[in-house]
Amino acid sequence: MVVPGPRDDAGGDPAQACGEVAKAAMGPKGGILVWNTADTLFVRLSGVSPYQLTESHAYAGTAAPGNWWSYPAQAVHDPYVDTFTYAFPLADLGANPGDSLHVAGHAFLLSPSYSFAEGQGHLEYTVQACQNTPPPPGKDIVVFNDINPFDNTAMANPNNQLMARNLVNYTTAGPRGAGTKVLFDRGRNSVCGGTGECSDAGLATFRSVIQGEGFTIEELNSTQGSITALPLEVKVIFLWNPRETFTNGEINVLKQFANEGGRVVFIGEWQGYYDAITLENDFLGKMGAVMTNTGQAVDCGYNTLPQASLRPHQITQGMTNVTMACSSVLVPGPNDYPLYYDSTNSKVLSAVATIDPTPLPLNHVAPQRVQVAPQGLAPLLNPRSSTGY
Secondary structure, eight states: OOOOOOOOOOOOOGGGOSSOOEEEEOSTTEEEEEEEOSSEEEEEEEEOTTOEEEEEEEEEESSOOOOGGGOSEEEEEEEEESEEEEEEEHHHHTOOTTOEEEEEEEEEEEOTTOOEEEEEEEEEEEOOOOSSOOOOSSSEEEEESOSGGGSTTGGGSHHHHHHHHHHHOOOOSSGGGGOOEEEEEOOTTOHHHHHTTTSTTTTHHHHHHHHHTTOEEEEOOOOTTOOOOOOTTEEEEEEESOOSOOOHHHHHHHHHHHHTTOEEEEEOOOTTTOOOHHHHHHHHHHHTOOOEEOOOOEEEEEEEEOGGGBOOSTTTTTOSOEEEEEEOOEEOOTTEEEEEEOTTSOSEEEEEEEOOOOOOOTTOOOOOOOOOOOOOOOTTOOTTOTTOO
């Protein structure tokens, strides 16, 4: 028998499961948790406190499992861990919603008092259908609570460049699908426009990638009430850290733009740098999105989030990781779809929502949205820097 080596935890979030999450005991000292997303089966093995995993093995397939040492997914844990998650692509298993799979886990466990245990468990799992499917490209609003995925440092990552191309290259019904222009709006007293962090120089690589796809970039530089129409050639509009509320008339222009196949990209920031999170929530609500920005400052300084943090979508297609730096947190609504989570794979940092194209009456008063209280800065965070440092 070959001794397994270390491997990365696959992460995953049971809260994002399609349908039911299954559980099984792995002896008296361990347990198995199983769930699936649209394209991945997750198998999480755990120890019952105070026992931790020292070595683990997992199996998933249509046939019954053999002996534990034949399981294809194995890892040694040094240091020991409370839980460890394995990921199996459903396509590799030949499994579709409604299909039954055998799932098994085995682990060696150890307590702080050096009490040894061995656990093994097996269950039959039915692949769950996903009810919440990603909204179609275009006619959507994409929210990033961080400008840094688009700055020159992060854009050195080929995955960020791919994300940039995916944001502007999509197929959609409606006249905007053939658009050849991308608008940058760094007006409305934009925070990053004021600091220069989303200046043309600061976004040079991002701009070059978009232009390399055949698009012309133009500046909108809006002020409150100035958005009365958008040229038919515009396919995507980026709103960079706006701090002046959008009027209902402007919201209706953006709703029409989206209904014609356009994509709206709202770029916020971490709380402390971006002081208009309440404005962001008001904007999202008026556009018909249920998601809200709850503030916070997560993963500050540059971080490359692993593939486990990504969720399948046209925007993340082909990506294996993403580089970012300091973000506030989104809480998606029932019809909103996360793009990527933080380094703990528990907090949504970017998401997509379908826009409600129904125009607002010009005297419409939006329902009360989440009000984000001022937040004390975490130690050493710099409120004049989008990275937090």
